[in-house]
Amino acid sequence: MPQRSAPRPGQEPAHPAGGDRAATGTPETGRWLLRGKDDRLTAYARTDGGLLRWTETRPGGPDWTGPDFFAAPDITHLTLAQGADGYVHFIGLRRRPKPGGADPEVDVVHAIQYQSGRPLMDWRSLGNPHTKLVERAPHLGAPTAAVDAAGTVHVFVRDAVNSVRLRREGKGGQWEGWKDFKVRQVLDGIVAVATSTGRVAVFGPAADKTLHWAQEKQGGEFVRGDDIPLAPAPGSGTALETAEDGLTYYAADARATGVQAHRSDAAPIPLSGTPDPGPTAALRATIDGHDCTILAHRTRTGRPALAAFPTEREEAGLWWSETGEPCLGSPALALDARGRVVLAAISVDGTLHIARQKAEPGLALDAWTRV
Secondary structure: OOOOOOOOOOOOOOOOEOOOOOOOEOOOOOOOEEEOOOOOEEEEEEEOOEEEEEEEOOOOOOOEEEEEEEEOOOEEEEEEEEOOOOOEEEEEEEEEOOHHHOOOEEEEEEEEEOOOOOOOOOOEEEEOOOOOOHHHHHHOOOOEEEEOOOOOEEEEEEOOOOOEEEEEEOHHHOEOOOEEOOOOOOOOOOEEEEOOOOOEEEEEEOOOOEEEEEEOOOOOOEEEOOOEOOOEOOOOOEEEEEEOOEEEEEEEEOOOOOEEEEOOOOOOEEOOOOEOOOOOEEEEEEEOOEEEEEEEEEEOOOOEEEEEEEOOOHHHOOOOEEOOOOEEEEEEEEEOOOOOEEEEEEEOOOOEEEEEEOOOOOOOEOOOEEO
């Protein structure tokens, strides 16, 4: 695969307007509201046969364009990852049916959006790690991805025997082969994240714990660390850099006791809450001059819930506050061009709704607006 480069104006593929298309859910990540290099926010959602995209018309809003529709036929799972260059990477699991009831053809696919408001480039196949034992090929799990500080894309997927497989870009834009982490207990809901120093870490949920690997340096090999004594509900996890090169892993406990937080060499910290299945969204923001962490999830009532606390000081206490109407999938968090916290959700009617932080002390949000 040749080294990628941003398209020149006038060479982008056409993309039809979303028209009356309604969203059917969100990507399988809490990071589906992203800020581009031009400081405009963009929101992404799933719809029948593809995805929808809304883009701020100018940094900080309040107006948006969209939804634009992009075809993604036969993609059953979709996640996003963004690099420091602002490029948005779309990683999906594609299941193409075969005639006669045969097992479908399954592969991992990748597309890129280079700039805010620009179309997606063509979907390209990254293949399937089960090239020899083809009977295993249909049984891949949901993929995830992270992009390091050099722009290298790392794609992870659960394979048919519950191991983690990695495929990443090599030098010159060529993709390396699939690498096997050689475990047999990982469930769906793998989480990958890159720190500000460029190291990538990956968290693999299991029945009674979370497995953890990380690079010692950017571009290095992955080294397995100590298992995390947190059994997460599959698909609920996320990771956030809460100190320089230091990560906190958040996930809903599989026993339905609420969200928990975990950092290296510490016991999981219970954060309560009533999360419904789906990822937790996490964000760092400065509130009243203090470094704070903000979490959001979809509750069992179907509504978004929000909590904030001083970063890495969960013991200071936090309170979950439900807001807005019931939503499809998980809510998302981002900072806009003015540094305001923005909470996004897909309403049950398939439209995008946004709530921004008010210009007053504390973390209070304006009324929800439909885009």
